[in-house]
Amino acid sequence: MIQPNQKITFAYWVPNVSGGLVVSNITQRTDWSYEYNVRLAQAAEKSGFDYALTQIRFTAGYGADNQHESVSFSHGLLAKTEKLKVIAAILPGPWKPALAAKQLATIDHLTEGRIAINVVSGWFRGEFDAIGEEWPEHDQRYVRSEEFIRCLKGVWTEDHFSFEGKYYQFKDYSLKPKPMQKPHIEIFQGGSSRAARDMASRVSDWYFTNGNTTEELKKQIDDIREKAKLNGHKVKIGVNAFIIARDTEEEAQAVLQEIVDKANIQAVNAFGNATREAGASTTEGEGNWAKSTFEDLVQYNDGFKTNLIGTPQQIAERIVALKSVGVDLVLSGFLHFIEEVEYFGQKVLPLIRELEVKQQQQLTIQAKSA
Structure with a gap:
């Protein structure tokens, strides 16, 4: 699973929506403003982060009363940084592939x-209903997303591109200029359902999975990569994690407990009900x-x-353990x-990089003795 000499990479969630990353009334020194996010992006770039991921919300909910649009906000952060790559979240439905391809190619230049x-297939029906967008059933949303991705790739890499799908059609279309990145702009996606994993194994460059134990993540990663291999495709894996690093374990656990103790109970329960409803519509009858x-x-x-x-030591060791089961980010x-x-x-x-070196040395020794 471990890629020789390849370092694990890091991304952070951009707080371009209000409320931070927890549904809790705990005091947070995090802000959804552009000014705060520029300072954060510059700090993250200096601190060794490779990517930032913007969020896409069209309506208020679960503490996120205010939301900046993802693509324009991503461009705003890119304008104030030098190395950081920003992943713009996009929903098929509100966005059409022709617009997304053109918009992102321009930003790429x-x-x-x-x-x-990040192609987000969507799980919250109320959001789509509120803005008058079609809401296909669960697996069909991934059919639509896969067509969306295939169209992006085609438009970005081919001239005279044609496509006849259920949701999207192109006829002899040539995008000029094409993106600078080759073969194309990196494509991320998320989801833990069978449909999401199968889509990743066919078309996506990166697959984001929800947080989980190392053992459960290994099952998902092995499944995706076996399927991808059969499809002649390769996909990298990113895992979600809320990091609480403190000088002592007691301090870190106390922060976690305070977050949970001050949870917005009504908002958490509403979120849980919405996700269970979405999960019930999957082929396997359960969602993320x-x-x-x-x-x-x-x-x-x-x-x-x-x-x-x-x-820091505990977290570094756990991150290197994630890497050992195939996590790339x-x-x-x-x-x-x-x-x-x-x-x-x-x-x-720095501790992670030291542990990676030791891990690589052990692999080299094992390879020589085999």
């Missing part, structure tokens, strides 16, 4: 190849959050489950973003 896309407890749902994407909560959330991103870069990341 303006930022010298630092834009990426089917096995999530109340505590898990306080962090949107099961970030507590990944257990990156403790001292950790998608990170924090309570107080700027301070904690900087702490992570200063205290945790």
Whole structure:
């Protein structure tokens, strides 16, 4: 599973919506404003983060009363940074592939190849109903997303592109200029259902999964990569994690407990009900959050489950363990973003790099003795 000499990479959730990354009334020194997010992006870039992921919301809900649009906000952050790659979340439905392809190709040129896309198939029907968008049943949303991705790839890599799908059609279309990135702009997606994993195994460059234990993540990763191999495709894996790094384990656990104790109970329960309704429509009858407890749902994407909560040494060891089962990227959330991103870069990341070197040395020794 471990890629020789390949370092695990890090992304952070951009707080471009209000409320932070936990559904809790705990005090947070995190803000959804552009000014705060520029400072955060610059701090993350200096602290060793490779990617930032913007969120897409069209309506208020679960504490996110205000939301900046993802693509324009991503471009705004790229304009104020030098190395960071920003992943813009896009919903098929509100966006059409022709617009997304053109929009992102232009940003790619303006930022010298630092834009990426996260194709979000959608799980919250109320949002789509509110803006008058079609809401296909669960597996059909992934059919639509797969067509969306195939169209993006075609438009970005071919001239005279034609496509005849259920949701999208192109006829002899040539996009000029094409993106700077080759073969195309990086494409991310999320989801834990069978339909989501199968789509990733066919068309996506990156697959985001919800937080989970190392053992459960290994099952998902092995499944996706076996399917991808059969399809002649390769996909990298990112896992969601809410990181609470403190000087002592007691301090870190106390922060977690305070987040849960001050949870917005009404909002968490509403979120849980919506996700269960969405999960019931999947082929397997359960979705991303089917096995999530109340505590898990306080962090949107099961970030507590990944257990990156403790001292810098504990967190570094757990991240290297994630790498050993095939995780390529950790998608990170924090309570107080700027301070904690900087702490992570200063205290945790150097330990991770040291452990990676030791891990690689052990693999080399094992290979020589085999």
